[in-house]
Amino acid sequence: MATWGYGNDNGPATWVKSFPVAAGTRQSPIDIVPTAAKCDTKLTENPLTVNYSPEPAMELCNPGLSVKANIKSKSVIKGGPLEGEYKLEQFHLHWGSADKQGSEHTLNGKMFPAELHLVHYNATKYSSFGEAVDKPDGLAVFGIFLKISDKPHQGLKSLTDVLSEVQYKDKSINIKQEYNPVCLLPDNINKYWTYLGSLTTPPLCESVTWIVFEEPIEVSEDQMKAFRALCCGECGSAPIVDNYRPPLPLGNRQLRASFQ
Numbered sequence: 001m002a003t004w005g006y007g008n009d010n011g012p013a014t015w016v017k018s019f020p021v022a023a024g025t026r027q028s029p030i031d032i033v034p035t036a037a038k039c040d041t042k043l044t045e046n047p048l049t050v051n052y053s054p055e056p057a058m059e060l061c062n063p064g065l066s067v068k069a070n071i072k073s074k075s076v077i078k079g080g081p082l083e084g085e086y087k088l089e090q091f092h093l094h095w096g097s098a099d100k101q102g103s104e105h106t107l108n109g110k111m112f113p114a115e116l117h118l119v120h121y122n123a124t125k126y127s128s129f130g131e132a133v134d135k136p137d138g139l140a141v142f143g144i145f146l147k148i149s150d151k152p153h154q155g156l157k158s159l160t161d162v163l164s165e166v167q168y169k170d171k172s173i174n175i176k177q178e179y180n181p182v183c184l185l186p187d188n189i190n191k192y193w194t195y196l197g198s199l200t201t202p203p204l205c206e207s208v209t210w211i212v213f214e215e216p217i218e219v220s221e222d223q224m225k226a227f228r229a230l231c232c233g234e235c236g237s238a239p240i241v242d243n244y245r246p247p248l249p250l251g252n253r254q255l256r257a258s259f260q
């Protein structure tokens with residue numbers, strides 16, 4: 001069975017063959033149209049709360065189609081659209097071959113150069129990520145847009161400075177310095193859109209409550225170049241770029257906003 005990817009022969013348009021849920025009714029990403037979002041005061045009555053802890057030796061790896069950090073310590077979120085406490089499992093990114101593309105969610109049809117995903121599972125209801133991954137209330141993912149600025153993002157710099165050490169597939173390293181993922185969040189986490197969706201890669205489980213923040217984080221062009229230098233395989237293999245799924249129809253879903 002050919003493995004899925006983002007190329008012409010194994011990309012998003014082909015995934016439905018092995019993963020029929022790709023044609024489901026709560027797929028992600030979507031195009032976010034702020035004027036179509038319903039401002040829901042229930043989201044602010046019980047504000048989204050983030051309690052992240054420092055990772056003593058965070059593991060950073062190259063699984064071949066992104067770069068991923070695996071989380072061991074207790075970092076949890078609750079509130080906003082969520083019932084119960086969701087525990088941070090991992091974070092990773094999606095990016096383009098050029099700044100004009102790369103994000104998965106779009107904003108009024110506009111793509112950002114990249115998008116950061118922090119993946120959490122419902123630790124109140126399920127005993128592991130693996131158990132939660134295919135349940136309708138199993139996961140909550142933060143989607144954070146990246147935009148280009150002349151200054152590097154300090155929080156991401158601890159990672160982009162060492163990406164050359166995980167350039168090839170299945171390479172992994174431990175970040176020596178203590179790392180608290182809270183440094184990756186935008187300043188204002190009270191302004192977000194939320195909707196019920198899915199993983200954006202196979203197995204595409206319809207198990208995700210998406211929380212996409214309005215405020216992007218700012219990264220430098222050099223940091224984008226560092227992501228684009230990662231390789232899909234061993235030395236000499238293609239660079240990891242354009243690892244994004246294009247948006248799917250919102251359909252009958254309600255897009256809610258935490259703000260006016």
Ligand SMILES: Cc1cc(C)[n+](CCc2c[nH]cn2)c(C)c1
Nearest residue numbers: 117119133198199200201202203
């Ligand atoms: C079992 C499983 C497999 C994968 C590729 N992922 C990542 C899917 C993904 C990437 N960006 C949004 N969803 C998860 C979260 C779980």
Ligand SMILES: [Zn+2]
Nearest residue numbers: 092094117200
């Ligand atoms: Zn992702």
